[in-house]
Amino acid sequence: MKIALIYTIFAAIATAANILSQEISLRLYDAAFSITLSILVGTAVGLVVKYGLDKKYIFQYQTQSLAHDSRTFTLYTLMGVVTTVIFWGMEFGFDALFGSKEMRYLGGVIGLAIGYYVKYQLDKRFVFVSPNSTQRASA
Numbered sequence: 001m002k003i004a005l006i007y008t009i010f011a012a013i014a015t016a017a018n019i020l021s022q023e024i025s026l027r028l029y030d031a032a033f034s035i036t037l038s039i040l041v042g043t044a045v046g047l048v049v050k051y052g053l054d055k056k057y058i059f060q061y062q063t064q065s066l067a068h069d070s071r072t073f074t075l076y077t078l079m080g081v082v083t084t085v086i087f088w089g090m091e092f093g094f095d096a097l098f099g100s101k102e103m104r105y106l107g108g109v110i111g112l113a114i115g116y117y118v119k120y121q122l123d124k125r126f127v128f129v130s131p132n133s134t135q136r137a138s139a
Contacts, residue, residue: 003058010053011116018046018112019105035104039091043084046112050119051076058120059128072127079122083115090114 022042026034051073055061063069087108094107 007054007058007116007120010050010058011113013053014046014050014116015109015112017049018042019108021045022105022108035095039088039108042108043087047077047080050116054123055128059124061128075127076123079127080115080119082122083119086115086118087111 019042021044022038025038025041029037054076055063055072061072063072088111090111091104091108094110095104098104
């Protein structure tokens with residue numbers, strides 16, 4: 001239960017970083033494709049924040065080298081492709097349905113919440129597994 005609470009707090013932190021990054025992006029660039037660009041920026045920022053928190057505090061995973069960390073981050077990112085589709089689908093869907101920034105962000109938050117649940121399941125089974133064993137992460 002403790003892991004679930006901490007994971008939820010970290011998901012909220014990454015969500016806030018994502019949405020804040022989107023808002024900053026929109027304030028800096030408000031022209032063609034600005035919403036798409038802001039969502040891409042938010043996704044990248046949220047990904048990096050969440051990876052760092054998950055690796056260190058949720059899975060207590062230590063990489064052996066920069067190359068190992070790069071491979072782990074790449075696998076983490078690939079597992080995130082499915083969850084990103086969920087997140088983007090909700091955010092773009094809410095934008096299309098409601099046409100307001102607030103509802104678009106609400107769709108993003110809902111999509112991120114669903115996506116982070118799915119991502120945790122994928123990460124514990126496929127990403128944060130000891131490189132020297134076949135034992136799965138027990139988080």
